[in-house]
Amino acid sequence: MFxxxxxxxxxxxAEGEIVAxxxxxxxxxxxxxVLAEVETDKAVVDLPSPVAGTVRExxxxxxxxxxxxxxxxxxxxxxxxxxxxxxxxxxxxDGADEEPTESAGESDDESATAGGRVxxxxxxxxxxxxxxxxxxxxxxxxxxxxxxxxxVRAAADQGAGEERTAEPKTESVEAGDGEQASAEAAxxxxxxxxxxxxxxxxxxxxxxRTLTAPATRKLAREEGVDIDEVPTEKTRDGEAFVEPEDxxxxxxxxxxxxxxxxxxxxxxxxxxxxxxADTATTEAVTTEPYxxxxxxxxxxxxxxxxxxxxxxxxxxxxxxxxxxxxxxxKERAAERDVRLTYVPFVMKAIVAGLKEYPVLNTELDExxxxxxxxxxxxxxxAVATDAGLMVxxxxxxxxxxxxxxxxxxxxxxxxxxxxxxxxxxxxGGTFTITNFGAIGGEYATPIINYPxxxxxGLGAIEERPVAEDGEVFAAQxxxxxxxxxxxxxxGAEAAGFVNTVIEYLENPTLLLLE
Amino acid sequence: xxxxxxxxxxEVLVIGGGPGGYVAAIRAAQLDLEVTLVEKDAYGGTxxxxxxxxxxxLISATDVGHRAGxxxxxxxxxxxxxxxxxxxxxxxxxVRRLTAGVExxxxxxxxxxxxxxxxxxxxxxxxxxxxxxxxxxESVEFEHAVIATxxxxxxxxxxxxxxxxxxxxxxxxxLESVPDSMVVVGAGYIGMELATVFxxxxxxxxxxxxLADALPTYEDDVSEVVRERAADLxxxxxxxxxxxxxxxxxxVITVTSEGEDGGVTEFGAEKCLVAVGRAPVTDTLTVExxxxxxxxxxxxxxxxxxxxxxxxxxxxxxxxxxxxxxHKAFREGEVAAEVIAGEPAALDYQxxxxxxxxxxxxxxxxxxxxDAEAAGFDPVVGQMPLRASGRAMTVDDTDGFVRVVADGxxxxxxxxxxxxxxxxxxxxxxxxxxxxGATLEDVASTVHVHPTLSEVVHEAVKGAAGHSIHY
Numbered sequence: 002m003f004x005x006x007x008x009x010x011x012x013x014x015a016e017g018e019i020v021a022x023x024x025x026x027x028x029x030x031x032x033x034x035v036l037a038e039v040e041t042d043k044a045v046v047d048l049p050s051p052v053a054g055t056v057r058e059x060x061x062x063x064x065x066x067x068x069x070x071x072x073x074x075x076x077x078x079x080x081x082x083x084x085x086x087x088x089x090x091x092x093x094x095d096g097a098d099e100e101p102t103e104s105a106g107e108s109d110d111e112s113a114t115a116g117g118r119v120x121x122x123x124x125x126x127x128x129x130x131x132x133x134x135x136x137x138x139x140x141x142x143x144x145x146x147x148x149x150x151x152x153v154r155a156a157a158d159q160g161a162g163e164e165r166t167a168e169p170k171t172e173s174v175e176a177g178d179g180e181q182a183s184a185e186a187a188x189x190x191x192x193x194x195x196x197x198x199x200x201x202x203x204x205x206x207x208x209x210r211t212l213t214a215p216a217t218r219k220l221a222r223e224e225g226v227d228i229d230e231v232p233t234e235k236t237r238d239g240e241a242f243v244e245p246e247d248x249x250x251x252x253x254x255x256x257x258x259x260x261x262x263x264x265x266x267x268x269x270x271x272x273x274x275x276x277x278a279d280t281a282t283t284e285a286v287t288t289e290p291y292x293x294x295x296x297x298x299x300x301x302x303x304x305x306x307x308x309x310x311x312x313x314x315x316x317x318x319x320x321x322x323x324x325x326x327x328x329x330x331k332e333r334a335a336e337r338d339v340r341l342t343y344v345p346f347v348m349k350a351i352v353a354g355l356k357e358y359p360v361l362n363t364e365l366d367e368x369x370x371x372x373x374x375x376x377x378x379x380x381x382x383a384v385a386t387d388a389g390l391m392v393x394x395x396x397x398x399x400x401x402x403x404x405x406x407x408x409x410x411x412x413x414x415x416x417x418x419x420x421x422x423x424x425x426x427x428x429g430g431t432f433t434i435t436n437f438g439a440i441g442g443e444y445a446t447p448i449i450n451y452p453x454x455x456x457x458g459l460g461a462i463e464e465r466p467v468a469e470d471g472e473v474f475a476a477q478x479x480x481x482x483x484x485x486x487x488x489x490x491x492g493a494e495a496a497g498f499v500n501t502v503i504e505y506l507e508n509p510t511l512l513l514l515e
Numbered sequence: 516x517x518x519x520x521x522x523x524x525x526e527v528l529v530i531g532g533g534p535g536g537y538v539a540a541i542r543a544a545q546l547d548l549e550v551t552l553v554e555k556d557a558y559g560g561t562x563x564x565x566x567x568x569x570x571x572x573l574i575s576a577t578d579v580g581h582r583a584g585x586x587x588x589x590x591x592x593x594x595x596x597x598x599x600x601x602x603x604x605x606x607x608x609x610v611r612r613l614t615a616g617v618e619x620x621x622x623x624x625x626x627x628x629x630x631x632x633x634x635x636x637x638x639x640x641x642x643x644x645x646x647x648x649x650x651x652x653e654s655v656e657f658e659h660a661v662i663a664t665x666x667x668x669x670x671x672x673x674x675x676x677x678x679x680x681x682x683x684x685x686x687x688x689x690l691e692s693v694p695d696s697m698v699v700v701g702a703g704y705i706g707m708e709l710a711t712v713f714x715x716x717x718x719x720x721x722x723x724x725x726l727a728d729a730l731p732t733y734e735d736d737v738s739e740v741v742r743e744r745a746a747d748l749x750x751x752x753x754x755x756x757x758x759x760x761x762x763x764x765x766x767v768i769t770v771t772s773e774g775e776d777g778g779v780t781e782f783g784a785e786k787c788l789v790a791v792g793r794a795p796v797t798d799t800l801t802v803e804x805x806x807x808x809x810x811x812x813x814x815x816x817x818x819x820x821x822x823x824x825x826x827x828x829x830x831x832x833x834x835x836x837x838x839x840x841x842h843k844a845f846r847e848g849e850v851a852a853e854v855i856a857g858e859p860a861a862l863d864y865q866x867x868x869x870x871x872x873x874x875x876x877x878x879x880x881x882x883x884x885x886d887a888e889a890a891g892f893d894p895v896v897g898q899m900p901l902r903a904s905g906r907a908m909t910v911d912d913t914d915g916f917v918r919v920v921a922d923g924x925x926x927x928x929x930x931x932x933x934x935x936x937x938x939x940x941x942x943x944x945x946x947x948x949x950x951x952g953a954t955l956e957d958v959a960s961t962v963h964v965h966p967t968l969s970e971v972v973h974e975a976v977k978g979a980a981g982h983s984i985h986y
Contacts, residue, residue: 118865118890120927120952130859145925147952 003052004072007039007061009158015253016068017041018293019061024074028056036074040293044391044427045420054078066292068253121148132157142235142244151235206232206241213243220245224252256292294389305451309365309486314495315444318479318503319467326509334404343479344382345406347434347459349512350505352378352399355432358498361455362431365489372489381430381450382410384417385440391417392450394430403512434459443480454489457502458482479506525551527855528641528657529626530633530800533560535832535844536663537617542852543661544624551655552621553643555632555799559614560665561833562841565685568613570708572606573688574872577715581748582911589911597716599693606688629655635805638825659827659855662807662815663848664800666793666833673760674700674789680761680768682788684709693718694785698770700758702729704871706790707741711874714748721782723756723772730871733932734883740915740934741873748874756780761787795834810836819862821851829855843867866930868946870939875915878942881930881949884920893923897955897979899971901935903986906966912936917975919945919955926954926980937968944972955980 007017017039024036035047036056057075061067119136121129125148129136132153139156141148208229213221221228221243228243231251235242291299323346334341355362355378364373378399381392393413395406416422433450438461447458460480467476481502485495505511529540532554540552557564580597621628631643631652640656668683670676678686684705693716699706702724714720722729722745729745729752730738742752755775761768770782795814802809808816808824814837815823815830823830829851832844846864853860868880887894898918901907915935921928931945948958959980963973970985977983 118927118929120925122951123864126863127859130861130863143952144957145922145927145954147927147954 002057003054003076003078005036005051005074005076006070007067007073008048009069016066018066019063019073020045021063022059024056024059026056026058030054030056030076040388044294044422044424046424048073050076052076052078066256119148120146121153125150125153129153134160206230208241210240211243212240217243217245217248221248224248226252298389301451302448305449309449309451309454310488311446311449311484312487312490312492312495313446314483314485314492314499316481316483316496316499316503317465318481318506319476320462320479320506321477323479323506323509324462324477330403334407337404339404339408340411341403341407342410343459343462344410344434344436345403346506346509346512347457347502348380348395348398348406348410349403350502351380351432351434351457353505353511354498354501356399357501358494360490360494361485361498363454363489364431364452365454365486375431377431379429379431381427381433381453382414383433383435383450384414386418386420388420391422391427392430392433393417393422393426394428396429432456438462438480444482447482447484449484449486451486454486455495455498456484458484522640522654522656523551524656525549525627526657527551527659527661527852528553528633528655529661529663530641531555531560531663531665531832531834532558532617532621532628533663533665533832533844534562534841535665535835535848536560536661537621538845538848539661539663539829539831539852540621540626540848541624542849543855544621544626546852546856546858548659548852548856549627550625551627551629551657553629553631553633553641553655555630555646557614558617558621559610560663561667561685562844563610563613563617565688567841568610569606569688570684570705570712571872572609573602573712574708574874576602576605577712578874581715586911597693599716600691603689603691629653632799634799634801635807636801638805639827660829661821661848661851661855662800662823662828662830662834663832663844664796664834666795666839668789669792669794671700671758671789671791674758674787676789680763680787682786684788684790687713687786687788690786695719696767696784696786697721698723698758698782698784698787700770700787700789701791702726702731702752702754703790703792704730704873706788707745707871707873709788709790710750711745711748714745714750715874719749719751719784721751721753721784723758723770723782724752724754725757727754729754730873730877733871733877733879734885736916737877737879737932737934740875741871741877744874744914753780753782758787758789793833793839795836797834820854820860821847821862822854827855838867838869840867840869865949866946868942870942872939875912875935876933876938878933878938878940879931880942880946881928882920883930883932887920887922887929892929894920894929895923895926895955895979896920897975897977897983899975899978899983899986901968901971903974904966904968904971906968906970907935909966910936910968917941917971919972919975919979921955921976921979926956928953928955928958928976931972931975933972935968935971941968941972944969 020038020040022037024030030036030050030053032051032053033049036050037048038045039048054076057077059074061073067073120141121136126136128150134153134156136148136153139148139152140146142152143149206229211228211231213228218228221231226248231243231247233241233243233247235244323343327341327343327346331341359374362375362378364375366373377397379394379396380398381394384391384393395409395413398406401409413422413426430450430453432453433456435447435456436459437445438459441461443460445458447456449456458481460482462477462479464475465478466473467478481499483495483499526549527543529536529550529552532552536552537558540550544550562568577597580595583591583593583595586593618628629643631645633641633643636642636654639658640654642652642654644652668676668685674681676683676686687709693713696719697713699710699720699722702722706722707729710720710722724731728735728738729742746752753772756772759771759773761770767783767785768787770784770787772780772782774780797809797813797815802815805825805828807828810816815835817823817830817835821829821831821835831847831851833839835847847862850860850862866881868878871877882890884894884896896918898916900916902913904913907913912935915938917935918932919928920930928945928948930949931942933941955976958973958976959982963969974983974985978986
């Protein structure tokens, strides 16, 4: 029997909600057949079957949030028992597979440690080879910094996360802080999922005494957790030792258990109304879980707002000519089945502006104390969806024509709304556009899509009064709201950039030069 | 292909049935590979037939005799007669049991055994020439090969081994009678072990060593203990001497030697044992036919998976380089087999322990304090003399010490030097500690049995950790 554990379907996701099962017990499944849809922090993904066989049992309800690593379905595999190792490799969603890399030259890399030596027991060294982990790069948590099995496993998960995230970038770009956050999530996932016994993580310990760092105690207090309840196998000087990820894993596992419990409550409680948002209710306050995509958005906003000091620059482009040009081209585009919006024009104008002011196409590597200038133009488009904000990315904007950009932008926006995006399509952006004007309004204060350093908000293109040569007249205008990371970009550069963008938007023939 | 040859195919061809080869063969067979082992001489290689095991047998036998005769102060009065023929017979029975055991293990594991000498006919085939006239030859095509052809004693100019006057270590272990006198050229571990054996048998032993001390690869205070004990047994040492040649006159020979100052000295003896090191055996292989790379000393060049420059061709044991120790060969053989089977094995040990079976023994593992400093550590050292050990006194063997070297910052064990009784056994604990990344505190907090010699290791570790009780 094959036990299918919920794989880390995205980059470092800790848990996933089973949105819908596509199979039922007794169904025959082919390899790669979709078993379920799973919603993670980032997106909804299909879960393909790593084996062919017959579904024995579904171990998670639709709507249940399952920690990564928990068994969600058991399958009686056709033919022989599959090799567990191979299955692990295949278990990921397409593109998430990670073959452990060969590490024959490993000993050469170990020079990082004093004496070229990494202190780790032989079984841990073997595990590191198996998982393709460079021991020299692992921080040991054992006595004196000895590398333990857990350290290697955590590093393997983290490494896999970083590799995937770094993929769309050019080689010169190093992983920024954003990745580390997700890597931590992966660590949590590993801790929570562990041996497919996430639920046991929720089982409270009951110690009299726990060793931990003050910061961890604080975290526990914040999460409302008694530190003596947090399960851990780690010890220091013979006492139980708790680290931040243990606390987080415990909190998550507790949440999972709690969710499972509420799902059953209505049946037993009988009189209680389920407190869901779409049920008419007389209660003054109703709650909705802050989880999944909502929480991911929240965390990203929080990180951006509290990391990058935002400064905003507002200006208005008079776009009568652009409106005319777009009207002209719209029919031509329609002949080619492309709906031409203003977005591709704006994208092109932004690329022109970025080429003149490259500092807006950057990322700040706080740890490395470097500003990374990106010499490619991948523009993210913030799209409002039912599930929340998504930012799919159009790559290499400078190398594509207006029609291509229009087609691509429409496509990813459409798929964002229908939640058909691949995770990879939301990565690797260098600058973001938020088109709140599609809903209405003039100016806003966009939050930067951290770790990018600038974002341009578009108001609605409407007739508005414009003053010129002592007269006021009506013209089509496009209000622009630029937010910058003031650590990296000065106000003058922001203004200069917006001026260039406006110049191109007001004189769309200039776009021919791009 | 020669007409009349039979060609067979195998997944894994192992050349040489010594410690590296037979372990590789058994491990590969355990991992469900089809294995053929070619051995040209005797299963078990040098280790079982002419090295480790025979020498240890004679060392133990002579030690029993010697100690029995030196135990009046313990209240034992004896004058044992030592019969070398009897000892060699006992040793041969041990060797036969062990080599038969190796052959049996290989057969039970499903390894196909072929007797003969393998030589490369190309990158993926060997010709196996059977011993004896008219036995013919056969070709074996392989997917993977493990070369484990071992090493042989180095011969020096002027001293061709003739098994009459000039003996190799192999010859010396098969002598039927004890010579009255013997010149031993080379005070390395083989020379010192055999010098001790023959001294205990009543032979007048003179050791000539080119360098300035016995066991020159060991630290001075380590070799000093062994040299002094050997001198007490009557072994005469001459350092800075380079043996030039010998002349025979009747039943005896005269060995001439040149000192550092150019002066020539003559040493008369019945036999001359030459023990100046060992060289890899690659000449029987026609390695050039396969395109195998060797280093300037003739060892096959391998990576950390025991693989040579040719993909799929591995080399293990002495032929793959220093240290030429059977236990290194065991490990390499296992790793080669596991790598062939696709497992993530590698030669990633932190240290290879080594032992010298002199009187007293030496056991070393990992770094000396000097090594540790050179490697960038800030080492702490703990040392405990055996004369402070109750157990050493009760086994009547109090020369020597245990020294441990650890990283001063985190306390990781880095190395150990043990000289004293059972040093070869005592070093195992330190090897495990080093391999596990154990700290001084880990070992210090481990309870050791009293009264044992292992307490001396314990105490040395506690000394390095700064809280020795008994010293």
